[in-house]
Amino acid sequence: MITLILRDLRIAVRAGGGFGLSLAFFFIIVIFFPFSIGPNLDLLSKVAPGTLWMGALLACLLSLERIFALDFEDGTLDLLATSPIPLEGVVIAKAFVHWLTTGLPLILLTPFLGVLLGLQTSGIIFLITSLIFGTPALSIIGTFGAALTVGIKRGGLLLSILVLPLYIPTLIFGAEAARRGSEGFEMQTSILLLLGVTLLSWAILPFAAASVLRINLR
Amino acid sequence: MAISIKSLSVSRGSIKLLQGLDIELKSGHAGILRGPNGVGKTTLLRTLAGLQPVDSGKIEVPLEDICYFGHTDGVKPTLTVRENLEFWANIFGSPSIEEVAKKFMIIDLLNIRAGTLSAGQKRRVGLARLGLTGCPVWLLDEPTVSLDETSVKIFGNIIKDHLSENGCALVATHIDLGLENSAQIIDLSQYRPNSGELSSSDEGFL
Numbered sequence: 488m489i490t491l492i493l494r495d496l497r498i499a500v501r502a503g504g505g506f507g508l509s510l511a512f513f514f515i516i517v518i519f520f521p522f523s524i525g526p527n528l529d530l531l532s533k534v535a536p537g538t539l540w541m542g543a544l545l546a547c548l549l550s551l552e553r554i555f556a557l558d559f560e561d562g563t564l565d566l567l568a569t570s571p572i573p574l575e576g577v578v579i580a581k582a583f584v585h586w587l588t589t590g591l592p593l594i595l596l597t598p599f600l601g602v603l604l605g606l607q608t609s610g611i612i613f614l615i616t617s618l619i620f621g622t623p624a625l626s627i628i629g630t631f632g633a634a635l636t637v638g639i640k641r642g643g644l645l646l647s648i649l650v651l652p653l654y655i656p657t658l659i660f661g662a663e664a665a666r667r668g669s670e671g672f673e674m675q676t677s678i679l680l681l682l683g684v685t686l687l688s689w690a691i692l693p694f695a696a697a698s699v700l701r702i703n704l705r
Numbered sequence: 706m707a708i709s710i711k712s713l714s715v716s717r718g719s720i721k722l723l724q725g726l727d728i729e730l731k732s733g734h735a736g737i738l739r740g741p742n743g744v745g746k747t748t749l750l751r752t753l754a755g756l757q758p759v760d761s762g763k764i765e766v767p768l769e770d771i772c773y774f775g776h777t778d779g780v781k782p783t784l785t786v787r788e789n790l791e792f793w794a795n796i797f798g799s800p801s802i803e804e805v806a807k808k809f810m811i812i813d814l815l816n817i818r819a820g821t822l823s824a825g826q827k828r829r830v831g832l833a834r835l836g837l838t839g840c841p842v843w844l845l846d847e848p849t850v851s852l853d854e855t856s857v858k859i860f861g862n863i864i865k866d867h868l869s870e871n872g873c874a875l876v877a878t879h880i881d882l883g884l885e886n887s888a889q890i891i892d893l894s895q896y897r898p899n900s901g902e903l904s905s906s907d908e909g910f911l
Contacts, residue, residue: 490792490795490796491792494781494784494788494792497784497788498781498783498784501783501784560777561777561778561779561780561782562775562776562777563779563781565773565777565779566773566779566834568755568756569754569756569768569772569773570796570797571769571797572796704756705756705758
């Protein structure tokens, strides 16, 4: 499994691997936001947590299709399915790589964008906490969606439609935790619920995704 | 007994392709699947590899003994040949790729990006995976597509070596691999279901 993670990371950073694409997308969305609602710093800092969460979610969505599509096209997925690694392990490795190449860079970029939107330091810390707990859920749910649409040519749109509703709990609790934190309220409940959603999806979805893959490979 | 199939039926989608298929292959022997396009060679091999469910009948091969090689090579274009091979070597826990690379004549290509290889070279890289797995049972689906004559001969010899090490291979192929004298030739067209649903076309793949 570590082999698979290392290989996928290597592919991601090579030319055409797509690493940095979603990062750039996230960057652009958040930078464009002040243009669309004007330079009112009060207003900006109020909507900043929600904006950053929404940006992270959309950026994450952008790179989901690649998770299995490339391996499906060149036959690697068939070979992985017949290899000694269980398909559940493949799913976990893929989701983890997706988080490493999308979620983690987004989190690292967030402090700079937070400043850009007028967030206080404490607000940024809470926002980052909520992103650390929430983005792994985005990756594993997205991997499940990618497994569902793996055989479909240009299934990107269908994938978005399937996956976005599943992102609702993470978005609600994540943005809520970040908002409460930045306004100085207690945020424990939201963070715990967010963590609950993340852990639950990581516990269940690898099995679901693996069985969906088995059906799609037939 | 390396491969033992008893009264197997398989289908592709909702169309029944093969019925009442019996194959017994001892280790050290090869089987060659013959039959027109669409008769079910690929479907049979994918079923044996565990990628497709069995309709009825019995397959007695442990899945971990099987190495499947399909139409596609599974070679990553952005990685070098060495990285491609090392990946599979790590997955299957085999130590050295050099020996295998020599055997499959890709030793000079190891540091080249796989995306720049020709189709035949790429296929050889894909086939080299067989040498890395250490699995005794090879299921090969048209392995010689885009290989030149010399490579086909060499690959035939590699299969023979594998058989002499008590391996076993089931090959779907239309061309002569040099195994025909010793191999069991299985013509799949005689196992078509009687209903005549699939009489003379490629319908199974549409």
